[in-house]
Amino acid sequence: MAVVGYIRKGQIKLKQQRLAIESNMPVCKWFQEKSGADSAKVFDKLIKYLWAEDTVAVFDLGDLGQSVEEVEKRLRKFCKKRLSVYWHNQGLQLSSDSLQGVLAALDVMRSLPSHASQQRSDFPSVHKLLTFPEPKPGRRRKVDYQAVAVWRAQHCASIASTAQEFGISAATVKRACRANLVLSQTGT
Template identity: 30%
Template structure:
């Protein structure tokens, strides 16, 4: 008989895994936890630190529990590859929000549909974001951080003082890469 392993993931530093953990703990006695913090679901599962460790740790008979399928990833193929790897190793996968065992045939069908919907939603979010950026540009709004370095002043001071990049950076209290950008 294997153990129950929990996997948690949040996308940003402002989020935490407490609610995911509480919901999983209300239904399962988890013996080992893996958590990825400030990790996008777009990053391949195997490339995420904690999920990669989990995939290398679990053994036949173990059960991996996630709060929701989108915690595994936002790309249908990647999520399916993760599920297939678990299945080949004899590991069960349960998603609480969707309410099913993802290693059964019915579960795999639903998984494919849900992962596809998660990927579609990610693309829709990106399209809305680009639409907003394009609209702001068309309205003449400046995007990004406000420029705080006067490139011309940096270039002139560096030339007049025959200063190195590091000396210039120190004089203005900026990074070396900022000096390079200002002088290019």
């Protein structure tokens, strides 16, 4: 069960990627892509080198390709060979079964209907699709948004009466309803 590194020229220099991965995982062999032109050649060498249950260490999962489709295709090859992936940027070790889950999530993201004004080319980048959002700082909510939205929907209440019922502002009621897709049932 060897650990093989795969790095690709991007926003972070190759040497920095290599050092970051090696700080957490001992790598026995490195494959590095220096330009988009040698991408397929380097990846084919990587696939031929690997055996079942080996681990591919990458700095970021998006580094496996230049598009969502290319990353997906490469992850499917990893699954066929029963490989695992060490995703340094998130600190995750993904088994081939976990990779199936990532692929399923990509399939769902692709199948979602796009907004009428949004072009297909506006599909989120691989990096945005495959990173977990940072928790947003800020004050904790005084009230459960879902409870506000449900109460308003059940009672067909106006924004003002809902605000009065919960002791919150009208703006908070609007945010709660917008977050739970109950915008306006009474026309107010």
